[in-house]
Amino acid sequence: MPGKEQPSDQTPPSRADVKTVMDGSEIDRSLTRIAHQILEANKGADSIALVGIVTRGDLLARALAERISAIEGEEVPLGKLDISLYRDDFMTHISPEVHSTDIPFDIDGRTIVLVDDVLYTGRTIRAALDALMDIGRPSAVQLAVLIDRGHRELPIRADYVGKNVPSSAQENVRLFLEEIDGTSAVEILRMEPGDRPSAAPTPAAHSSEGGDA
């Protein structure tokens, strides 16, 4: 059951099982570099829009949008995408919670930079691409992730990567962010057998969304 491995966000599992692979300042520097890379590859910010995948990717997308507008001096369209209706594991995924999609601009003809926290099997990105295509027809879609942990099950790769973190399938790689968790870090922890890899729990809802990032 998602969330089981972490009974409460206040009391993480014993520290011996947890390894911090990125701290707050490393995350900051990675995001700044990715912002520059996005601008370089797209020759500026004119045709791009950022779309983050809830529940952590949307916050990273906002952080990237802030950096891009600080560099270029112009606002980048920003949206968030919920993929719960596009998952391929609806039958086995027991949390019925649907988050909201909010893309307040026309994506037709734009270059969409999808943003997620951890790239793992690629199934979330597959679902996000389907969801995006049902909303409109972007001219191109690029992918930015903070962590690439390997173990891809689909032919999907990221265009911008904060850090490659080799991990085993028995581990969970999670991103904590200052805005919701009080502190920013990327952690690896071992999972109990039967647990699903999942995003860090959101304190408000105590739910886990988007397991196989």
Place this chain on the structure above:
Amino acid sequence: MGCFPHKHLIDLGEYSADDIMTVLATAQKFKQVNERRIKKVPTLKGFTVVNMFNEPSTRTRSSFEIAEKRLSADALNFGGSSTSTVKGESLADTVRTLCAYKIDLIVVRDAHAGVPYKVAEASGVPVIDAGDGKHQHPTQALLDLYTIWQHKVLAEGVPFEKLHVGIVGDIGHSRVCGSLIPGLKTMGCEVTVVGPPTLMPARPDVLGADHVAYDLDSVLPQLDVVYMLRIQRERLEGAPFPSLREYSLLYGLTRERDALMKPDALVCHPGPINRGVELDSFMADHPARSVVLDQVYAGVLVRMAALYLLLGGQDGFDA
């Protein structure tokens, strides 16, 4: 939030305030799907849903069918005059036959109260009651609660606990009441039922409403939501009913009664409206008060939410 704690949607009285809010919040999330160019998501791809309508219904069935299609479920419409019961097959045999098609959920409408329970027992799959006799009509109540939530709780910031809802009309023959009153009470609303004594059940107290009234004009000034029931001519069964004109004079919501109502009171109606009987055109089309078409839209949203929650919760149900 764990998995949804119900397998069926038959008796809304079994749903807690949290369960109802889960349905309403999920319904709200489906708005986005219904308001874009491609009004369809692949969520229920491969699921087969049977719409077993043993009693004629166009609106409820259409609403379910649209909800099923927008979630990519395959819908089979079964029933009407061609039902096997006409040929002498028992209900249980009919349901077992349907199940042999390997179906995943049954939506059932029937003229007899209690049929959805029988269908649930015989089929073993999730069942949604789309109206059974004078018993319940839970998706109607959920869409009404959704509409009230959107217009009163979210838009005006008035919590359910501070709302006084009046249900007016043919209380005795209404299955809408059977689900709506328990639903409103679960959410904490004050509920008054109003109607002519001849159209009240013999024991109006068992309905669960806080007050029973027979004079609309004296109740109207207190109501935040005025819920007008349809006069179901096909269900009156020779009840001592005055003329439609007399009914409209005493219990119809008309332009003349507008001044008696709170300035921000809403007018709901489950449809189809008998214009000139329970509502006049002034009220039915009132731009600020009438939320009748919002209710129709809410019907698609809550039915999508019910299908999603009942089918999605399946695997974790026994866990």
